[in-house]
Every structure is written in structure tokens, then in C-alpha cells.
Amino acid sequence: MDLMRFFKAKPKTSSVAKERLQLILAHERIGRNANGTAIPDFLPQLQRDLVAVLSKYVKIGDNDIKINVDRQDNLDLLEVKIEINR
Template identity: 65%
Template sequence: MSFLSFLLGEKKKSATVAKERLQIILAHERAGRTVGPDYLPALQRELVEVISKYVSISPQDIKVHLERQDNLEVLEVKIELPDLAR
């Protein structure tokens, strides 16, 4: 390693960069499979708390659903608000 490459940093080969990126992606996918959607009930409770500051709703008025489609995760949140007739 020359002094100049030490100061400027060595440029990594594209194969090394691709390998590191693949390892990160695989680790993320493995973690996603083992963890699961444990945060959904907490998310639903927090949504009820926040929305309740502005509108009177019950926990049954909010539905939170996580769906996996191939390599894509879709978070669906349905909120039924009361009819505020004026």
C-alpha cells in the first residue's frame, strides 16, 4: 500500500462492493423473516392516540394490515372517521 493510496483511500473493486451490498440485503431479508410484524399492534394503538386528539374514534375504527408481495411489503391502514355533519 503506497502512502498516496493510504491518504486518498483505495478504490474498491466493483465485485467487492456488489458482494457487500448483497450481504446487507440478505441480512435485512433474514431479519425481516424472523422478526415479523410485531410492531403492528403498537402502531395501531399509537394511531388511535394521535387521531383521538382531534376526532373521537375507537380502536375498532382503525385497521392496520401488512401484506408481503414478492420482494415488496405493503402497509395498509384504514381509518374510519365519524361523520361530522355541520
């Protein structure tokens, strides 16, 4: 058994989520059609992942998250709107 791996600190969920979003954005930049618009085929899975992570901390449903990918000027924007029930 590798004792160093056993005692190693586990990554925080926020850093894991950040890495996933960075990978998704990088993949989205590569996946474009002929006219340069984004192909948002990852959005349903991203929404399910976000619901799974956020539901650990707050009450949230599948329809409480809205995700949109847009392009303004030279920037790709990932907009996430989350309704939190209190």
C-alpha cells in the same frame, strides 16, 4: 437556560408520525422469520399510537383502525384502514 432551544420550532405531529412509521418499517424489514414472511409484532402498539394521535383531531375508537402488513412482489406494504365517525 439555552435560549435557542426555547425558541426553536417544535416538529409537527405529521412529521413525527412519518418518522415513527419509517422506523417501524425499517425494523419490520429486519425482523423476518426463516421463510421470509414479516413478523408483525409491532402492529398492536402501532394501532394504539395511531388512535392516540388521531383522536386529537377526530372521534375514533380502538376498533376503528385496521392495520395489515403484506408483501407483494418485492414490495412490503403497510395498509392502514381508518373509519372516521362524522
